[in-house]
Amino acid sequence: MKEASPSKAYALHLGVIVLLFALSFVLPEYHHGLLARIMVLAVFAMGYNLLFGYVGLLSLGHAMFFSAGLYGAGLAVIHLGWSVPAAFAAGLACGALLALVIGLLALRTSGVAFMIVTMMFAQVFYLVILYLAAWTGGDQGLVVPQSARVLVLGDTSLGLTNPTVRYMSALVLFSIVLLVTLGIVRSRYGRVLVAIRENEERTKMLGYDIFSNKLAAVVVSGTICAASGAAYALLFGYVGSTFASVQYSILPLLWVLLGGAATTLGPLIGTLFMYYVVDVTSGYTSAYLLIVGIALILLVLFFPRGILGTIRQRWLGWLP
Amino acid sequence: MMPLLTTKGLSRNFGGLRAVDGVDFALMPGEIRAVIGPNGAGKTTFVSLISGRIQPSSGMIVFDGADITNLPAYARVRLGIAYTFQITSVFANLTAYDNVALPVQRTLTDGRSKGAVHAGVMAALERTGLADRAHMPAGQLSYGHQRLLEVAMGLALKPRLLILDEPTQGLADSEIDNFIGLVREIAKSATVLLIEHNMPVVMQLADRITVFNAGKILAEGTPEQVRANAQVQDAYLGTTP
């Protein structure tokens, strides 16, 4: 939050984007596909981080925003035959609207009550998806047909099933959200969000309307998570109720804690790290979840600020 | 002249305790008013009611001709009522700069330029003598400097009414002298309501003094009148003024 070195921060973020771009040409097929998926899910983590890391609001229901985007986009393609951009926009709109409603209700509480209320709403959302099986495919989920997953830009049409197109689409979304997040946290609004996290009472007495600032943060956070969900449906072609389950509310929390809450690049690093720990350990043992669990406990014990949070604390104070 | 602030029958109960008990109070624009009284007299509760941090049990608050009794605290701040906390309440993990940037950026209605925030922040830090500590985390400042940072944050709100709750508590004597000068300067552009235990500071600064005791106003007047008031001496000042 220091004024100094804005150019350093922007250079670092652009560097990360360039690196991810370059990796597309050198990575073997398997890792190429995995990284595309990680970038999309890192967007989910970035949306979560905005609310959890910067405003200090711990939600246990963000799976509903991810799946609002997932189903909003997926069902628009499957049932309404919408084009890819229109379906993506539908996913965003669903997420934004849901976040607005949930924010208006859940922000009446705080602390543990906020955690429980968001979890309950997400559970209701999950059950509604199962209940509306005729449209959502219930617990089986639905496949978004390959033929519909084509992005038409002028004369060219890009099949989103093509690995390179998929990777680049994921990268574009990731880059936009990364730079938007960076812009927000460095802005005056970002300063207010951190102030609310640090001392809500004092922030109020400086003339800030806490409720509307928090509400705006919930909507932005929910919309970013919905963007991730919508991209997931369109790029990977599957819409399923697992993504609305409580597991997917806890995952972004873990990714963010791991990478470093309230750091702009932490969500990417956390998601990347977790995916690869699971990937590597599951190659050696079927008890890989145990190893993942132990790794998490060790991290939380020795690096409570997460990977980037620790780096920022010890060496690079200027990291945003 | 119309008072800037008036309260009518303002009361606040905590359980059975009447912390503020039917207070009728008026404050003229431009004055420096000191509020004194023994510990637990209800001074902090009284100004908390004015700032909107706590809700009254009954009574009414009028600011600049408008009834603000039901206005939320943040809206009162926007009207120009700034409150500095008796118990230091700065953003410990943020730099002194960011602490002051928060009120500065809120009062800037024109332009979105970074330059305006920076200029406003540095001006407030310079007035309180904290400019060279701008990039220290507020939590690492000495206690006295944290008190001054509170004042800087209040100043940065460009208030019409600045409420200071025991601002000199914990300041060294040399710092107190600077502080007196600072309040005089603030008073050129704002009305000041000052809760203060340090009697020399009160006597030097106050145009008028209001004495609280057991939730009620016991006496009010110029420093000389209050000093001469026998009741006040009993309740608060001791027998030898």
Ligand SMILES: Nc1ncnc2c1ncn2[C@@H]1O[C@H](COP(=O)(O)OP(=O)(O)OP(=O)(O)O)[C@@H](O)[C@H]1O
């Ligand atoms: N939130 C609260 N809950 C219960 N009682 C309270 C609360 N706040 C204040 N009181 C009580 O109200 C009375 C007035 O307290 P207040 O803090 O207003 O006094 P004060 O004049 O500011 O005292 P001091 O000079 O010690 O700051 C005290 O008896 C106090 O214990």
Ligand SMILES: [Mg+2]
């Ligand atoms: Mg007090």
